Amino acid sequence: MLKGKIAVITGSTSGIGEGYARALAAEGCHVMINGFGDKDEIETLRQSLESEHGVKCLYHAADMTKPEEIGDMIATADKELGGVDILINNAGIQFVSPIEDFPVAKWDAIIAINLSSAFHTIQYAVPIMKKRGWGRIVNTASAHALVASPDKCAYVAAKHGIAGLTKTVALEVAQDNITVNAICPGYVWTPLVEKQIPDTAKARGITEEQVKNDVLLASAATKKFTTIEQVAALAVFLCGDAAENITGSLQSIDGGWTAQ
Ligand code: NAD
Numbered sequence: 001m002l003k004g005k006i007a008v009i010t011g012s013t014s015g016i017g018e019g020y021a022r023a024l025a026a027e028g029c030h031v032m033i034n035g036f037g038d039k040d041e042i043e044t045l046r047q048s049l050e051s052e053h054g055v056k057c058l059y060h061a062a063d064m065t066k067p068e069e070i071g072d073m074i075a076t077a078d079k080e081l082g083g084v085d086i087l088i089n090n091a092g093i094q095f096v097s098p099i100e101d102f103p104v105a106k107w108d109a110i111i112a113i114n115l116s117s118a119f120h121t122i123q124y125a126v127p128i129m130k131k132r133g134w135g136r137i138v139n140t141a142s143a144h145a146l147v148a149s150p151d152k153c154a155y156v157a158a159k160h161g162i163a164g165l166t167k168t169v170a171l172e173v174a175q176d177n178i179t180v181n182a183i184c185p186g187y188v189w190t191p192l193v194e195k196q197i198p199d200t201a202k203a204r205g206i207t208e209e210q211v212k213n214d215v216l217l218a219s220a221a222t223k224k225f226t227t228i229e230q231v232a233a234l235a236v237f238l239c240g241d242a243a244e245n246i247t248g249s250l251q252s253i254d255g256g257w258t259a260q
Contacts (some may be wrong), residue, residue, distance in 0.1 A: 031058075
């Protein structure tokens with residue numbers, strides 16, 4: 001049922017966002033990808049999505065800290081791909097520090113990229129979805145939309161904000177055939193996480209296996225990472241017919257972290 005739908009996915013040049021793009025293209029969606037990275041690698045990704053799935057794929061370089069660039073990204077999807085049916089807010093960054101030393105610039109950047117960008121994309125996309133009489137908005141939140149960890153004040157505040165934005169907009173568009181939900185992953189096995197493991201092991205004088213189990217998976221009851229494919233499959237489900245009456249929800253996919 002998603003064949004021919006048009007999806008815009010922020011922060012989709014790597015990790016979870018790339019996973020969403022691959023999964024939606026595999027369902028037959030035309031996709032607009034976005035994010036930073038090596039130009040050639042992004043072009044390779046764009047071409048592979050087109051050739052592997054027979055869909056159209058455009059790349060837009062909008063910086064999620066810049067509302068006018070976000071507006072141009074949504075307008076370009078509308079003009080060049082023919083609309084916006086699915087919006088996946090995913091771009092995100094992290095910074096870890098106790099609050100006394102937390103740099104103001106890092107706070108501002110995290111709030112802009114992880115929270116305010118979703119306000120802007122949604123504000124631009126909702127009128128297009130209303131016109132088309134159908135829409136699906138999926139916000140990538142985090143287990144940190146539900147619980148906190150020390151030294152992540154901006155990230156946790158932004159993700160809790162995403163939860164509130166999700167619920168509020170869901171109510172506003174509930175009768176327009178548009179659903180708005182958030183996905184709340186625990187640790188996801190992305191290149192970003194994988195790369196941290198040897199350094200953390202070195203810094204703490206423990207084995208890589210101990211870093212995985214005792215540091216990263218300390219809160220996960222299953223002691224398993226969530227995979228990119230599992231998060232993407234949940235997004236595909238939320239975009240499908242079976243999820244028509246799921247809206248304003250926060251979907252945990254965290255190995256039991258927030259059950260505790
Ligand atoms: P990642 O670093 O692999 O991907 C982040 C993406 O955002 C990249 O494409 C990057 O280019 C893009 N991006 C960063 N700043 C941007 C900006 N200013 N404008 C446009 N794009 C920008 O990270 P990931 O692990 O795939 O995380 C993706 C999302 O999932 C984030 O919102 C993150 O908070 C959330 N999340 C990740 C995990 C995890 O364990 N990896 C867990 C829970 C939630």
